Amino acid sequence: MLGLQDLRNLPNDLQRKLRELREQDWEQVAREKIDERVRIITAGMDIEELRAVFRGDPPTKKPNPRFKVHTTSFLMHIRPRYYPRAATWFTHTFRLGFLSAYMFFIEIVTGLILMVYYAPTPDTAYSNMINILSNVWYGELLRDMHRLGAELMVAVVALHMLRVYMTGSYKKPREFTWLTGVVLLGITLFLSFSGYLLPWDQLAFWAVTIGTSMADKTPLIGKEVNLLLRGAPDIGAGGLLRFYLMHVLFLPLLGILFTSIHYYKVSREHGISLPARVEEGDMDPDEKRWATERINLIPDLLTHELFLSILVVVLMMVSAATWYSAPLESRAQPNVTPLDTKAPWYFWWLQGMLKLGDPTWMGVILPGLIVLLLAAVPYIDNNPYRLAKRRPIAVAQGVLATIAILILSYMGLPQWGIETPPATRIIQDIAPQEGVGPLRELGYAGVPLGTFDTDTYQLPPDPTEFDLLFAEFQRRVKEAPLVAPYGEWKIDLWQPTLKRVHMEISWTKVDDSGNIVYDENGNPVRDTYTKTVFLHQNTKHD
Amino acid sequence: MSMVRIQIALGILLTIIGLLVVAWVGVNEPKRLEESTLNWEARRIEYGAELFERNCITCHGMDAQGVPGLAPPLNSRELLEQRAAEMGWPGDAFGYIVKTVEGGRLISSRPDQYVGNMPKGDMAMPPWGEQFGGPLTQFDIENIALFLLNFEEFTPEQQAMIEAAQQTETGGEEAAGGGEASLEERAIQILINNGCGGCHTMQDVAGMAGTVGPELTNIGAVAANRIADPNYTGEATTPEEYILEAIVNPNAYVVEGFPANVMPQNFGETLSEEDINTLVEYLSSRK
Numbered sequence: 010m011l012g013l014q015d016l017r018n019l020p021n022d023l024q025r026k027l028r029e030l031r032e033q034d035w036e037q038v039a040r041e042k043i044d045e046r047v048r049i050i051t052a053g054m055d056i057e058e059l060r061a062v063f064r065g066d067p068p069t070k071k072p073n074p075r076f077k078v079h080t081t082s083f084l085m086h087i088r089p090r091y092y093p094r095a096a097t098w099f100t101h102t103f104r105l106g107f108l109s110a111y112m113f114f115i116e117i118v119t120g121l122i123l124m125v126y127y128a129p130t131p132d133t134a135y136s137n138m139i140n141i142l143s144n145v146w147y148g149e150l151l152r153d154m155h156r157l158g159a160e161l162m163v164a165v166v167a168l169h170m171l172r173v174y175m176t177g178s179y180k181k182p183r184e185f186t187w188l189t190g191v192v193l194l195g196i197t198l199f200l201s202f203s204g205y206l207l208p209w210d211q212l213a214f215w216a217v218t219i220g221t222s223m224a225d226k227t228p229l230i231g232k233e234v235n236l237l238l239r240g241a242p243d244i245g246a247g248g249l250l251r252f253y254l255m256h257v258l259f260l261p262l263l264g265i266l267f268t269s270i271h272y273y274k275v276s277r278e279h280g281i282s283l284p285a286r287v288e289e290g291d292m293d294p295d296e297k298r299w300a301t302e303r304i305n306l307i308p309d310l311l312t313h314e315l316f317l318s319i320l321v322v323v324l325m326m327v328s329a330a331t332w333y334s335a336p337l338e339s340r341a342q343p344n345v346t347p348l349d350t351k352a353p354w355y356f357w358w359l360q361g362m363l364k365l366g367d368p369t370w371m372g373v374i375l376p377g378l379i380v381l382l383l384a385a386v387p388y389i390d391n392n393p394y395r396l397a398k399r400r401p402i403a404v405a406q407g408v409l410a411t412i413a414i415l416i417l418s419y420m421g422l423p424q425w426g427i428e429t430p431p432a433t434r435i436i437q438d439i440a441p442q443e444g445v446g447p448l449r450e451l452g453y454a455g456v457p458l459g460t461f462d463t464d465t466y467q468l469p470p471d472p473t474e475f476d477l478l479f480a481e482f483q484r485r486v487k488e489a490p491l492v493a494p495y496g497e498w499k500i501d502l503w504q505p506t507l508k509r510v511h512m513e514i515s516w517t518k519v520d521d522s523g524n525i526v527y528d529e530n531g532n533p534v535r536d537t538y539t540k541t542v543f544l545h546q547n548t549k550h551d
Numbered sequence: 552m553s554m555v556r557i558q559i560a561l562g563i564l565l566t567i568i569g570l571l572v573v574a575w576v577g578v579n580e581p582k583r584l585e586e587s588t589l590n591w592e593a594r595r596i597e598y599g600a601e602l603f604e605r606n607c608i609t610c611h612g613m614d615a616q617g618v619p620g621l622a623p624p625l626n627s628r629e630l631l632e633q634r635a636a637e638m639g640w641p642g643d644a645f646g647y648i649v650k651t652v653e654g655g656r657l658i659s660s661r662p663d664q665y666v667g668n669m670p671k672g673d674m675a676m677p678p679w680g681e682q683f684g685g686p687l688t689q690f691d692i693e694n695i696a697l698f699l700l701n702f703e704e705f706t707p708e709q710q711a712m713i714e715a716a717q718q719t720e721t722g723g724e725e726a727a728g729g730g731e732a733s734l735e736e737r738a739i740q741i742l743i744n745n746g747c748g749g750c751h752t753m754q755d756v757a758g759m760a761g762t763v764g765p766e767l768t769n770i771g772a773v774a775a776n777r778i779a780d781p782n783y784t785g786e787a788t789t790p791e792e793y794i795l796e797a798i799v800n801p802n803a804y805v806v807e808g809f810p811a812n813v814m815p816q817n818f819g820e821t822l823s824e825e826d827i828n829t830l831v832e833y834l835s836s837r838k
């Protein structure tokens with residue numbers, strides 16, 4: 010059969026004649042038109058080829074039309090045409106590099122939509138969050154996805170680094186790839202951290218205040234660095250604007266730049282490393298031949314990546330729609346320091362380190378050295394082998410570093426190593442200053458009116474959840490290391506839809522040497538700690 | 552079947568599931584948005600209540616019921632709406648509250664009833680908005696306004712609940728053998744409930760921090776000095792009598808440096824005899 014190409018070579022009148030003839034063959038013409046469209050859309054494959062792709066059949070023609078896509082399409086030209094089979098094994102990469110990039114993509118898409126509803130000023134930021142949650146269709150889902158994506162991205166990037174380390178894939182010739190990776194890790198952490206401030210709630214405000222106050226501890230230029238970040242001695246309108254611009258402009262651009270360089274190295278220069286056991290293990294030659302066979306990107310890897318993308322986004326969506334909920338605490342109050350300030354989990358290790366010593370050493374110099382060391386890993390490690398058994402010390406170091414990070418993170422939790430006075434602790438655990446806690450969990454409907462005290466309270470035979478909570482309070486007050494402790498809750502209805510829970514713990518005051526303090530009439534002096542919590546009928550904590 | 556085909560099939564399945572999730576969330580959106588709106592308004596009311604407790608109860612009373620002589624009651628939506636209209640405010644009560652609280656009030660509109668800080672030579676109510684040097688942001692003040700406008704009438708069932716709770720309170724204490732609350736506890740309750748704390752300070756009592764009237768920390772000892780003072784104009788002969796007189800007939804003797812007619816003149820009528828006795832007994836013991 011003649012194709013359009015052959016037609017062009019015929020004399021003009023013959024061409025016209027033939028065309029007229031062909032135009033009478035509707036089916037043929039339609040098929041050609043569709044073919045042409047498909048070719049444009051797939052950047053090079055005709056309909057027959059597309060069918061073969063979907064059926065998992067081999068290419069229909071030679072040269073392989075699927076390779077043409079890699080030259081015609083911009084997005085596909087970034088990708089390699091094939092990988093050796095072993096480099097695509099799931100247990101080699103766990104697809105973590107791909108997932109890092111994919112998370113970055115999800116963050117950009119969800120972030121761009123959120124931007125529409127957000128203005129970065131202290132007056133508007135927090136109300137904008139409430140507006141997104143209460144007035145924007147899919148607003149909560151988007152925000153949850155963006156937050157979840159950010160946390161996942163940090164986790165995935167860190168795990169990606171761990172896998173590259175463990176498989177020894179940073180070694181020659183991939184040192185520079187590793188170096189760009191370390192920059193990407195930094196960008197990822199700062200992206201998350203800068204986004205943290207934007208809701209302008211207490212959680213955000215204080216985490217960032219503490220974070221930037223570490224910059225203050227930088228030797229020599231600390232003050233200047235801190236000022237540069239915050240835009241003023243304290244975080245305010247200037248600081249918020251700076252963090253916003255970093256979050257939506259500077260860091261994403263930098264991220265795109267470095268991801269491009271990083272990926273260029275991977276796809277164009279070195280390819281993904283082969284698993285060490287294929288590269289340097291003693292493998293049966295046949296098996297090795299099989300393991301290094303080419304696997305084409307189209308269709309094998311591309312369908313896999315698309316499948317993975319859909320799987321991940323659906324899982325994220327289901328999580329965001331069900332159990333995952335991005336927190337929003339009360340609005341930032343620069344003059345109220347919350348009791349338990351907590352950094353985001355990926356900085357707990359740093360918070361843990363800060364508890365170990367001087368902030369200049371533990372918060373700036375040592376972390377700085379750790380980053381330098383990390384960047385230098387491929388240049389320091391001159392052992393050419395990649396098999397774990399040939400680099401036992403490096404593997405042990407990796408395992409130890411991971412364990413150290415986990416332990417430091419645990420030590421970074423507010424519960425660890427920070428003494429809160431017992432009465433404050435008890436009440437904070439029942440009704441934390443920020444966040445929910447068991448009392449707010451019970452809510453308006455869950456608490457009865459009346460006065461309850463720890464001296465006379467007795468758990469009824471069929472206790473409600475409130476009874477159990479008060480009994481727990483009673484137990485903790487009685488067991489607290491205080492002299493003659495006494496606790497009382499007074500719950501009344503202040504407004505038809507608002508209950509007021511007044512909590513009080515009192516105890517006999519003792520001086521530093523443990524002696525009871527008396528007033529001038531000879532009565533023991535009592536200290537008290539009180540807190541009032543308000544519960545509105547319509548509050549819903551999720 | 553090849554991996555490619557399996558993944559295409561699963562991918563299509565997942566896409567359908569994804570679309571279903573989106574649709575499911577979408578169907579629930581109107582309800583969620585409504586609940587979320589209510590939830591955030593409720594949280595703002597809770598927070599407004601907290602701010603009110605922190606900043607305003609010294610003048611406007613523990614329950615926002617007002618303190619006679621000092622500051623007006625705010626515990627009724629109807630009342631606030633009426634006040635907005637009375638004061639010629641063109642907008643709604645929300646705006647009236649926000650603007651009043653933001654800028655404070657220079658001179659009381661009812662100086663015979665509520666003087667606020669005027670006897671000290673200050674504004675009747677200080678400005679609260681940060682743009683006027685106060686501690687509260689626009690958002691905070693809106694929260695307080697939302698909270699104040701949430702004062703509505705209790706339903707009869709709620710009224711019954713409140714009374715029942717008060718009954719078990721006293722009943723419970725007696726049943727537990729804990730006996731009556733101590734003199735001090737009862738007296739402080741009366742002082743706080745009647746707004747004495749808005750005008751008077753007692754250094755060791757939370758909620759007593761006003762400076763419109765004299766400090767009462769050691770009033771028992773002070774009372775003895777007052778009657779010994781040659782300028783004393785009242786009829787008391789013992790500290791107990793002096794304190795009783797100061798409460799039920801404040802103008803019998805006006806403490807030097809403090810204005811007359813500011814301390815409410817009608818505690819003799821509004822307080823029960825028992826409460827007055829408790830106060831006199833307790834205050835005279837403070838030496």
Ligand code: HEM
Binds near residue numbers: 102183188282283
């Ligand atoms: C936003 C962050 C990052 C993105 C998007 C990213 C992306 C990728 C991708 C797609 C690959 C291909 C192999 C695979 O999927 O595992 C890769 C490989 C690699 N990445 Fe990353 N990466 C990031 C961060 C890092 C970090 C933090 C490091 C280490 C410090 C790192 C070091 C490497 C190295 C050395 C390779 C080559 C591994 C090999 O050939 O087996 N990357 N990266």
